[in-house]
Amino acid sequence: MFTLAAATADTPARLRLDGDLTIYEVRAAREQLLALLPAQPVPWQLDLGGLGELDSAGVQLLLSLHKTLCANGHEAEVIALPGNARALLELLRLPALCPAGTPVPCEE
Amino acid sequence: MFDAEQWSQLLQGFLEEARDLLKEAEDSLLRLETRPDDDAAINALFRAVHTLKGSAGIFSLDPLVALAHQLENLLMGVRDGARVLDAPLTSLMLQCMDELGVMLDSIDPQQVSMPAHTPRQAALLAALQAHQGELPASVDNPLAAPHGAPRLRTWHLSIRFASELLSNGFDPAAFIRYLARLGDILSLQTLTWAVPELDSLDPEACYLGFEVSLHSDASREQLEDVFALVQDFCTLRLQAQEPTDTALPAEPRAPAQTLAPATATPLPSMPAGEPRTASSSQVKVAAQKLDELINLVGELVIATAGAQMQALRSAHAACIESVQAVQQHVEQIRERALKLRMVEVGETFNRFHRVVRDVSQALDKQIALTISGGDTELDKTLIDRIADPLVHLVRNAIDHGIEAPAERRAAGKPEQGQLRLNAYHDSGMIVLEIQDDGRGLNTAKIREKAIARGMLDSDSPMSEQDIHLLIFEAGFSTAEQVSNLSGRGVGMDVVRSAIDQLRGVIEIDSRAGHGCTFRIRLPLTLAIIDGFLVSVGEEHFVIPLDMVTECMEAPANQAEQGHLNLRGRPLPCIDLQPHFGLPRSACVRRNIVVVSQGRQHAGLIVDQLHGELQTVIKPLGQLFQHLSGISGSTILGSGQVALILDIPSLFRQSQQRAEGETPHLLPSPSGE
Numbered sequence: 001m002f003t004l005a006a007a008t009a010d011t012p013a014r015l016r017l018d019g020d021l022t023i024y025e026v027r028a029a030r031e032q033l034l035a036l037l038p039a040q041p042v043p044w045q046l047d048l049g050g051l052g053e054l055d056s057a058g059v060q061l062l063l064s065l066h067k068t069l070c071a072n073g074h075e076a077e078v079i080a081l082p083g084n085a086r087a088l089l090e091l092l093r094l095p096a097l098c099p100a101g102t103p104v105p106c107e108e
Numbered sequence: 109m110f111d112a113e114q115w116s117q118l119l120q121g122f123l124e125e126a127r128d129l130l131k132e133a134e135d136s137l138l139r140l141e142t143r144p145d146d147d148a149a150i151n152a153l154f155r156a157v158h159t160l161k162g163s164a165g166i167f168s169l170d171p172l173v174a175l176a177h178q179l180e181n182l183l184m185g186v187r188d189g190a191r192v193l194d195a196p197l198t199s200l201m202l203q204c205m206d207e208l209g210v211m212l213d214s215i216d217p218q219q220v221s222m223p224a225h226t227p228r229q230a231a232l233l234a235a236l237q238a239h240q241g242e243l244p245a246s247v248d249n250p251l252a253a254p255h256g257a258p259r260l261r262t263w264h265l266s267i268r269f270a271s272e273l274l275s276n277g278f279d280p281a282a283f284i285r286y287l288a289r290l291g292d293i294l295s296l297q298t299l300t301w302a303v304p305e306l307d308s309l310d311p312e313a314c315y316l317g318f319e320v321s322l323h324s325d326a327s328r329e330q331l332e333d334v335f336a337l338v339q340d341f342c343t344l345r346l347q348a349q350e351p352t353d354t355a356l357p358a359e360p361r362a363p364a365q366t367l368a369p370a371t372a373t374p375l376p377s378m379p380a381g382e383p384r385t386a387s388s389s390q391v392k393v394a395a396q397k398l399d400e401l402i403n404l405v406g407e408l409v410i411a412t413a414g415a416q417m418q419a420l421r422s423a424h425a426a427c428i429e430s431v432q433a434v435q436q437h438v439e440q441i442r443e444r445a446l447k448l449r450m451v452e453v454g455e456t457f458n459r460f461h462r463v464v465r466d467v468s469q470a471l472d473k474q475i476a477l478t479i480s481g482g483d484t485e486l487d488k489t490l491i492d493r494i495a496d497p498l499v500h501l502v503r504n505a506i507d508h509g510i511e512a513p514a515e516r517r518a519a520g521k522p523e524q525g526q527l528r529l530n531a532y533h534d535s536g537m538i539v540l541e542i543q544d545d546g547r548g549l550n551t552a553k554i555r556e557k558a559i560a561r562g563m564l565d566s567d568s569p570m571s572e573q574d575i576h577l578l579i580f581e582a583g584f585s586t587a588e589q590v591s592n593l594s595g596r597g598v599g600m601d602v603v604r605s606a607i608d609q610l611r612g613v614i615e616i617d618s619r620a621g622h623g624c625t626f627r628i629r630l631p632l633t634l635a636i637i638d639g640f641l642v643s644v645g646e647e648h649f650v651i652p653l654d655m656v657t658e659c660m661e662a663p664a665n666q667a668e669q670g671h672l673n674l675r676g677r678p679l680p681c682i683d684l685q686p687h688f689g690l691p692r693s694a695c696v697r698r699n700i701v702v703v704s705q706g707r708q709h710a711g712l713i714v715d716q717l718h719g720e721l722q723t724v725i726k727p728l729g730q731l732f733q734h735l736s737g738i739s740g741s742t743i744l745g746s747g748q749v750a751l752i753l754d755i756p757s758l759f760r761q762s763q764q765r766a767e768g769e770t771p772h773l774l775p776s777p778s779g780e
Contacts, residue, residue: 023274026311034306056281057274060303061311068305088281091288092298 001029004036012043012075018050021058029061037068044069048099049080054088062097115167119215122163126212129156134205138461141198142476154183160208162336171229172211178236179204184329185240197239199469202462204232262294263331265320266345271313273341280316286334291324314341395488398448405438405445406724412438413721413745442722449489450632453531453540454482456491460502460529467506474513474524475506481531486538490610490630494540497603501542501626502527504600509546509624519621521545537612537654538632543625549576549618574763576616580604611739613705613756629705639723639742641750642701642714644684645693648750650723650742651712655703655755662698662713672700672711681711682762687737703755710762712753725752737761 001021005014015036021029046065069076078099081089089097136153139146161176179201185191207229265287269280287293299317303309322331328346335344412435419431457479468475510516510525517523528543551572558564558578580600607614612630631637631652639650663672672679681700685692695715702711725740732738739754 023277023279023312030306030309030311037306056279056314056316057311059281060315061309063300063303064306064309064311067300067303068307071305091284091296092281093296094298094300 001025002032002036012045012077014045014047016047016050020052020054021061022053022055023057026057026061029058030064033061033065037072043075044077046076046078047080048078048085049082051082051085054085056092059088059092059094059097063094066096119167122167123212123215125163126160127209129160130205130209130212132156133160134202134462135458137198137201137205138465140193141195141465144193150183150187154180154187157183159339169211169215172208175204175208175211175229175233175236178233178240182236182239188328200232200235200239202465204236207232260323260325261348263291263322263324263326263328264347265318265322265331266343267320267335268299268317268343269314269338270341270343271310271315273314273338275312276338276341278338278341280314280318283334283338284318284320287320287322287331290326290330290334291322294321294323296320393448395449398445398488402445402449405442408438409442409722409724410743410745414747415745417745439722446487446632447485449487450485451488451491452482453484453486453491453538454479456495456498457482457529457531459495460499463499463502464506464527467503471507472512473506473510475510475527476524478526478528479530480528484531484533484538486531486630487632490538490632493606493610494612494628494630497606497628498540498542500600500603502529505542505544505546505624505626509544509548511547515547519547533632534629537629540628540630541625542628543623545623548620548622548624549579549616551575551618551620554578573616576618579616580614608757611754611756637723637725637752639721639752640701641718641721641744642699642712643716643718644688644714645690645695647688647690648718648744648748649684649714650721650750650752651701651703652752652755653720655705656701657704657709658702659717660700660702662700674702674711679709679711680762681713682758683713685713685715687758705755705759708759710759712758723750723752 001017001019003016003018005016019025046062066076078097081097081099086098089095133153133156136149136156139149140153143149157176157180161173161180164172164176182191182197182201186193186197191197211229267280267283273280284293284296297319299319300315302315302317304315324331328348331346332344335342412431416428416431416435419428422428460479461477464475464477505527506525510527511519511521513523516525526543526545528541530539530541530543532539555564555570555575555578558575558581559566563578563581564570580603604614607628607630610630612628615627615629616624617627618624637650638653640653640656642649642651670681672681679702684690693715698713698715699717700711700713701717702709704710721744723742726742728735728738728740736757737754738751739757740752742750742752744750
């Protein structure tokens with residue numbers, strides 16, 4: 001479900017998500033993410049272009065991923081977001097998970 | 109969706125829940141009567157009725173829903189401060205709750221149906237509607253506005269979800285979407301601080317919360333209904349901002365950022381600070397299953413005693429050691445098993461609020477009920493069996509004990525009478541006290557009446573306490589006017605026999621003009637006791653260990669006289685050998701076991717002391733019920749039967765025997 005393209009000299013590490021991220025997937029997704037977490041602080045990109053269905057459980061997992069990356073000093077940026085997922089994140093007023101021009105600064 | 113059997117099971121569950129809810133509602137209502145400002149009580153009351161209505165709706169129990177709905181409407185007014193919960197309204201609500209109880213009882217779980225409206229329900233509904241109509245339509249109070257006129261307001265919602273929300277198939281976002289359909293979301297903040305990092309994340313637990321400002325014409329009820337489905341998994345606080353002028357909808361006021369908890373209204377389904385998780389950590393078990401377990405533990409105790417005896421006989425050191433280890437565990441299991449049956453007495457006490465209210469209203473007396481020691485634990489069987497005698501004593505105290513207001517005023521007492529229920533543990537027994545500040549027992553009148561009824565010789569010397577105890581004799585009533593509440597000449601003797609059956613005793617402490625205290629002492633449990641094994645000749649007896657205060661060698665001649673000098677105090681003695689008509693043994697050195705109960709002490713003269721023993725009480729069969737002095741039997745490890753001594757009845761017998769003899773032969777009150 002997640003695929004990670006390692007960072008190169010000029011491109012950040014890119015994590016691509018394909019498929020749904022709902023209550024049915026989050027448990028497996030979390031396992032996979034834990035295995036993929038980088039040891040060294042590198043800039044990250046989260047490509048949600050292939051995201052199918054997203055629900056609150058999925059949003060929570062993304063929030064947790066974002067928090068984890070921030071806590072470890074990674075920069076995290078979301079690139080590409082399908083419309084339905086964007087609608088949900090806007091409804092919940094969660095800009096941190098929406099694609100922006102610049103990497104979203106870590107809060108807290 | 110469900111077959112008939114599943115429906116019937118669901119309905120059973122609903123009936124159980126509904127009875128609990130009704131009880132909760134009634135308790136809260138009575139609590140409100142004494143403390144009208146108790147927000148927790150009004151919320152609990154509202155929640156109970158609301159949940160009852162909702163659950164009844166699932167089963168299409170329409171008459172029940174209709175009544176609960178009207179009740180809820182009235183309560184809503186009370187909760188929002190638009191209506192005062194006065195005595196007539198409380199009475200009406202109590203009647204409605206009684207009726208709801210009757211309706212629940214009338215439901216046939218097999219048919220999933222209930223009889224239609226009865227005239228009684230119709231009358232209650234009409235009365236409720238009449239009250240509803242009285243609602244003052246005050247302009248100042250926005251909540252008192254008629255329901256038909258929706259008004260635009262800005263609501264501030266604080267929503268916190270329980271972690272089980274997601275795993276129960278709910279999506280928090282769905283509720284936000286639904287809110288968006290009810291009005292304009294002016295601001296929304298998703299609270300994400302609780303979301304942990306990946307390594308400690310439980311992906312199926314919900315960590316989210318929301319602060320929402322909603323501009324809407326929805327009523328409080330409508331908003332609460334959005335979350336009704338998840339009331340077990342969410343805490344909702346709702347606050348209305350000043351209503352916006354409908355002429356200027358373009359300029360909504362700034363929403364409040366934070367909420368003062370004091371003004372927040374929790375969702376009726378769950379007040380803040382009452383963690384729902386507490387209920388999920390409890391398991392309901394049928395009382396009968398516990399009984400079976402305790403019976404088995406009883407057998408285990410006996411079997412272990414047998415094993416220990418065999419081990420000792422074999423003198424096999426390793427064997428003895430293992431048996432001892434087993435015995436220790438058995439003892440622990442016994443203790444835990446008995447604790448399972450222990451319930452707090454408070455629940456039983458709380459029902460007296462209603463009794464006191466009804467009885468005092470019927471008699472036109474003002475009475476305040478104070479309850480203490482509600483957390484004292486007692487065996488469930490005991491509680492069930494003591495509840496009715498307690499009701500009788502409470503009614504009696506209100507009817508006969510506490511005077512009418514005028515009489516109290518004349519006696520220089522406050523018009524409001526005080527009634528106290530108290531429970532506490534005392535030397536292995538539980539003590540229940542019913543205390544009033546009324547006129548106290550009329551010793552002279554009781555004595556007069558007892559003589560008139562031939563219960564007492566006119567010249568027999570009797571202490572005041574003994575005279576008081578005469579009120580427990582069959583067919584005794586001193587009330588000048590027989591009321592329909594108590595004083596029908598039945599009851600007090602029933603109280604006494606119920607307490608006797610529970611191996612308990614009742615004491616009366618009465619001071620003329622100052623009040624009266626009934627003190628009931630009960631054993632903590634009926635099933636197993638720690639006993640002290642003694643023998644007279646070949647016969648073994650068990651004395652409840654809690655009652656044993658000391659043991660000593662019997663002096664050769666003193667005890668023969670029926671009493672003994674114990675450190676300067678006379679101690680009445682009962683020699684069990686002649687008492688039970690046993691053959692005289694050859695035992696030269698005899699012993700005295702000093703037993704006490706409350707303030708009474710006595711010495712039991714026996715042959716040999718064998719020490720402590722866990723005893724499973726086997727009740728005496730029908731044939732032996734009349735035997736006094738014996739409360740049950742047990743089987744020793746050797747297979748021998750030992751009789752369990754009934755100390756209270758031995759005390760009574762020794763008292764009766766001592767009558768007419770010198771007064772100091774009565775079991776002596778201990779030196780205070």
